[in-house]
Structures are given as C-alpha cells and as structure tokens.
Amino acid sequence: MAEDTKEDTQQQQKQGERSVPRPQFTDAEAGALTFPSSESRSFNYFEPAKMRATTYEDVTVDVQPDPSRHLTQGWIYGFAKGPGGYPAEWTELKSSDWHVFLDPNEEWERTIYRNNANVVRQIQYNLDNAKSEKAFDRWNGAWVTFVERHVGAWMHIEHGLGMHAFVRAQRDAPTNMINNAISVNGMHKLRFAQDLVLYNLELDDQIEEFDGKAHQEIWDSGSEWQPVREVVENITAIPDWAKVVFVANVIFEPLVGELFRSGLVMQLAAPHGDFVTPTIMGAGEADYDRDLKYTRELYSMLTGDETHADHNKATLNEWLGEWTPRVLDAARQLQPLWSQSEAKTVRFEDSLEQARARFAGILDDLGLETPQEVK
Amino acid sequence: MGRQSLKKSHEKIQELSWDPQYATPADKYTTDYTFEKAPKKDPLKQVLRSYFPMEEEKDDRVYGAMDGAIRGNMFRQVQERWMEWQKLFLSIIPFPEISAARAMPLAIGAVPNPEIHNGLAVQMIDEVRHSTIQMNLKRLYMNHYIDPAGFDLTEKGFSNCYAGTIGRQFGEAFITGDALTAANIYLTIVAETAFTNTLFVAMPSEAAANGDYLLPTVFHSVQSDESRHISNGYSILLMALANEDNRQLLERDLRYAWWNNHAVVDAAIGTFIEYGTKDRRKDRPSYAEMWRRWIYDDYYRSYLAPLEKYGLVIPHDLVEEAWNRIWNKGYVHEVAQFFATGWPANYWRIDGMTDEDFEWFEHKYPGWYDKYGKWWENYNRLRHPNGHGPIAFEDVDYQYPHRCWSCMVPCLIREDTVMDEVDGQVRTYCSETCHWTDAVAFRPTYQGRETPSMGRLTGKREWETLYHNEDLADIMTDLGYVRDDGKTLVPQPHLDLDDPKKLWTLDDVRGYPFPSPNVLLNEMSPDEREAHMEEYRRGGPGGRPAKETADA
Ligand SMILES: [Fe+2]
C-alpha cells in the first residue's frame, strides 16, 4: 500500500472526519441538449408486442442472449457432452421463434412479490380470524382426520413439483420469458406447500386430537396416494423442460390437482363447518389459474407455429397418450377419499367428470385431441 | 411472523421434503463431486411466509427512491463520465443475475440435502428479482440521462461486443459444466462471496460520489439478499469438504474460479471505479485499497483461509499474484487503457483523463504518469475527428494486444503472456493460470482422474476473429452502434455533445481495416511466431511496443 495513502488515512482520523464528495451541477439531464439519438428513449433491439414496450418486456426480453438473435461469439462455456447456454434442442418441441412468447401475467420483480406477499398476508389474516372466532372447535373428529392426512399429503405434491419439476425446468428453456414464467410457477408451488405445512402446524396447536405428523405416513404408504406419488416422481424424472411443464400443468393439474383441491376439499369443507381450509386451498387454485395462463399461451404458440405446428401437435399428442392414462389412473385411485366423508355432498364421478371437462377444454384451446380415456 | 416462531415454522417446513420411492429427478446436470446425505442446517431459516412481504417492502423503498430521484432532478448532478460506464456495466450485470437463478437447479441436483434446497430455491427467485430490478434501473437511466444512446441498444451490445463477452463468463460459468464447479465454487464461493463486495459495495459508493444515488439504492437492496446466498454456498462447501475425494476438485475449481473472477471482475469494476469517476479527493480509497480491504482481508484472510483446517487447499499463490497484478503490474490501468484504445468498437463514450486525474493517479499509484500519462495526453489530442483515425490506428506508441483465450481480457501484462498450441490452434493467454485453465482444468481428465462432468471452453473466443481485416466503418454498422441519424457513432472518445462537428461518424472511421491478432499469429511460421511473441513479451507497460534492440 502506498505510504501517502496511509498518511491520508491517518490525517482523516486526526481530523475525525472523512471528506465528502461535493455535488456538482452537470446538467446531464434528458433534453438538456439536442444531438443524434438524444431522443432515443426505448430499447431498440426487440420488437414490442404492441406499440410501446411494457415494463415487463423491457426488463425481460433478451436478457438471456441467443445465438439466433444478437449473440455473435456463441456460448463460451460448453458441457462435456454438448453445447452450453440454452440449446433449443433441449425440448422435442420446435418453434420458429421462441422469443414470441410473452408471459400474459407479465411477471417481474414487483408483481412476484406483491402477489405472493398478498397471498401470505391473506392466509395469515384468515387464520387469525378463525382462531379468534374459535372456528376449529366446530370441526368433528372425522374431518380433523381428513385434514391432517389428506390435505396434509397434498403439501408434498406441491413441494416436490415445485422443487424438482419447475425450479429445475427453469434452467432450460431457450428464452428468458419462458424461464422466468416457469420459475415463478415454481415459487408458487413452494409457497403453497409451505402455506399448507404451516397451516398443519397451526392446526396441531389449535386442535388437540390433530396429529401433525400423520401426513408423512400417508404420503409414504397410504394406498390412495401411492399412484399419485408415483406420477409426481415420474414427472420430476422427465428431462425435457417443455414436457415437464406440459405434463404437470396441462395433464396433472386438471386431472389430479383441481380434482382434489376443488373437486373434493373445497366441496367437503363447508358441510363440515370448516371455512378456513377452503381459503388456503383457494390460494393454490388461484396460483394454478395464474400459471395456466402462461401455459396456455406457450403451448398454443407452439401448436399454432407457422412451420412446426404439425410436429408439435404430434409430439404433444404423443405425450398425452403416454401420460393421460397414468394420471387418470392415479386420479381414480383417490376415489376412496370421497367416500370417507360423512357429508355425501359430492360424488367422485361428478368431481372427475368436472376435471375431465376442464382438461378437455384446455386441450381444445390448444388445438389438441382429447385422449380416448377422458372422452 | 405471527405467534408461530420462525424457528418452529422453519423446523416444520422440513417435513415437506421426501425421498423418492418410484423415480428419481432427472440428473441432467452432473458433477464429479461426491456427496453423502448428511443433516445440514440452513442457519438463516428461510421461510416464504416472511420472505415475500419482506422483499415487497424492500421493493417499495427502492421504487420510492426512484420516484424521488426523478422529482429531485438527480440527473442535473450526475457525472457523465460515470454514467457512460454504466452503459457497459448495466448491460452485463442482469445476465449474471438471471444466470444465478438458472444455476440453482444445478446445485439442488448435486447436493442431496433438502434443507439446503429450500435456501437455493429462494435464491432462485431473489435472482429473478435482481435481474429485473437492474433492467428497470437501466431503463430509468435511458429515460432521464442526457445521452440515451448505448442504453437503448443495451442487451444487443452485451451480446455482440467483446466487452460484453468478457462479462458473459460471469454468468455462463454459473450454469454450464460440472454442476458443483459452476453453481457452487464459481458462483457462490468466489463470485458472490468475494467479488460482489466490489460490485455491490464499492460501485454504489462511487456512484454516489458521482451524483447518482439510485445505483446505491438498487444495489444495496440487491446486496441485502446476498448474505443468504453466501450462507447457502458455504453449507455446500462444508459438505463437499467432508469427502476427501472432493478435495482435488475443490483445489482445481478454486484456482480456476478465483483467477477467472479476478481477471474479469477486477478488469471491469477496477476500470469503472478508477477511470469512471470524477471524485479525485485524495482520501477517496483507490480500487487497490478497496480490494486490499474487502477481497484480501475480508474474503481471503477472514473467510477462505480459515477453511484450510478443514482440508481446503487455498490458492495462496494466486491471491498474491492477483494483488501483484493490481498493485505492481498495473492491471486496472492497462485494462482501462485498452478499453479506451478500443473506443470505436464500444457502445459508450469514454472521457479522457485530465491533469486533476493525473495527479490523483500519481498520488495513489506512484509512477503512473511515466507509464500511462503520455498515452492519455494523446487520447485527448485525438479526441475530436480532424482528419486522423481513432487512436488505435494512430502512432501513439501502443501495440494492439493479443487476447487471452481463457479470460478473454487481452494479454496486457505483456511479459506474462503465454503462447501454446491447444486443440490444434495457436492461442495466447494473459497468464500461466489462464493457460492452465484451458489446457489442464477444462478437460475430461484431471491429474489422471476422470472428470467426465467438467465443462469446455467454447465459442468464438477472440472477438477480432469475427471481423478479421474488415473496415471499421462496416464493423460498426454491423454491430449497430450507430445513432439515429444513421451516421454518428454511439461511442465517442470524449463527452462533448454540444457541437456535432466533435462527434465521430462512420465516415471518420472508414478506411481502417481491423485485423485479428490471433488470425495473424496462426498465419505465421513457427519461427516467426516465436520471434513475434518474444518481442511482444518485451513490450509494455502501457502497451508500448518493445524497443527495437533486445538485449539478447
Ligand atoms: Fe444476485
């Protein structure tokens, strides 16, 4: 270190203060002078979807470079067996321009935190209310068991898909827009899983006979849940990012996710005097609605692709053929849960029928054939 | 957090994870490291119920400050010299941020520890936050700063400029190759723990000294997430150390990651802080002083060195050599001079150095003027177009450098340059360690051991190769660094916007073919090449060509 530098420091210490930079008038403000490009105040390397780019587009588009756009020196790190970066070949689906996809939810920093913070605040508020009204006192023993076991089991699905399907898939897609949408989806799942497990903790505190550990045993060995678990684990084992998102959001969510959350829990809770569980489950339903928006946008872009529509439809139909029977079979194995309830407000077949209709509707929107099994 | 204590909640969320019974997650991202499943605590107890509202509040403060800055006419006090370098810095940094998000599954896949997974997933969304908050800051600069050119083409510039490519390592290196090398050693143990200190602490204070208090607001908010990331990385490192088989790889990766981070980050941030500032108070710490304090003392001596007792082999020699490059070999000055030499291939303007700057440099780095002073005087002399070419094409006692194949910063410390034929191509390296990185480390075997997961250095790594002997005017047109009148260049070697005659146009840079040093080197005969390299190594400092008569 230079000697005079030490002196400077000593001098400062002697004086007991450090000098501070003086502000200067620079007039470096927009409009102070006119010159070429002095009014060039929009990002000009991409074509916005509408006349003016949205904040979402500005903060998202082209942040992940692409050799087919502006990247000239190519990816500078590679894997041992193949190129680095974000090769389009990491999915079987093809696009004439992956960059066309924009997240209809326009998720970026502010929306992500605002939305999820609102959800956790709302849940906390509902829980506080329920406690002050002693709402849990109204629950009967059978319902307590149902919630501790089956609502409990569900948290594992959200967590597993969040961590090992969505968080993983967001590494792989060829654009920042797609990867960000998938990572937000992953956070929804992880947050919802935590919402459920912390709800479980709260119930454990509030209800004497509530067994806060029962969910683990049910998830590990409860016969109704094992087929679902097998499906979930197999989804996390899919290496193709677009297949992971498709199987999870287009097949699994309507046929099992909504079937359980809306088709069962939301229906049974009220007749059992439970007005709290639906608000928690509702958060998961709202997440899925939000995530389904980007999912529809993405896959309808692919099925409507000017050159690859046929290839994509064939591939997606193949995935449907491979996965629909497995997922549907797992859904059917959940049937005993419907008969465990004393309140026969809803029949399994009705709930499943609704789930099938929802599934068929999504496929229709995407221009895909509804598989034989669900017709 | 409500009545449930954070500790209790955090314990409870551990119940969410489970071991697969039917199928294991796809292991696309492999590692040559071995981990045993062992309980490992997340000391920071990250729970999303408190995380989301906390971050939302931080955002509110950032956006409040942004509104305030605009209402308070901040840009009337901002130094253009500083803001111009932000066109480079802020074009690079959102990509490393988002790459860190993309890196998280690599770490999650490599480490069989659910408690760590939670922390890593939170880091993923933090990084989405960082990337978009920084893009938004840049958009604000574009909208309110006097000269938006260069901000307006930002991500394109990042993708096609040699300087963006140098920065891209600090990003691609997080997401490619051996999962642990990338997502833990390079990203967290070195980049985040050592070098974000200079990025997120030194940069903001220098920004504030140059009238910009928004960069500090945004970067301090970003930095406040960083301690959680550092903690994630540290836990993984301790787990890796528990297995003796990993130590050889840890030694390799720490050497590579340390050296590459030094080469890349010190080049960029050193230049911004020393040459991008108007703050020449003598008691303002120099980059070297900051480095000594934050990287040498805080990181190397307080964080890294204590890990030696757990069996980590610390690259003491490379830490000392990095310091030696900064303090004795003028690394930052050589880089800044190179950036300024290359101004007509950039997308930002570079202010020349004045007598006040000279005095400060001489005070902080005794002997500076003898090495660099004359060149900067020439830079000023040639700043306006007046029938001469850009400084790189004029006789100012400067030899355009070879480029380092590994770190992609040019071989500026001429005597350290290494030349070798690797993968059938004659390549140059800025240092022994960069040569080792390419020739030894990034290979499928290491010291006789199979390393099938290790990555590769790929791509067109010498930027000049893309445009070998093309006309500078055509290159600039192709790059798109031209203003909206179709002829004035985005970059300028000065800050004068008051008179169009002072601004360089395509016409002023036409007629200058731009050769690639690497192509020329490969065209030489072996003897010519040896002679050329011998002479090159005798050159410098300050890029001076070797004197005609070698003492040999
Ligand atoms: Fe970050």
Ligand SMILES: [Fe+2]
């Ligand atoms: Fe190098």
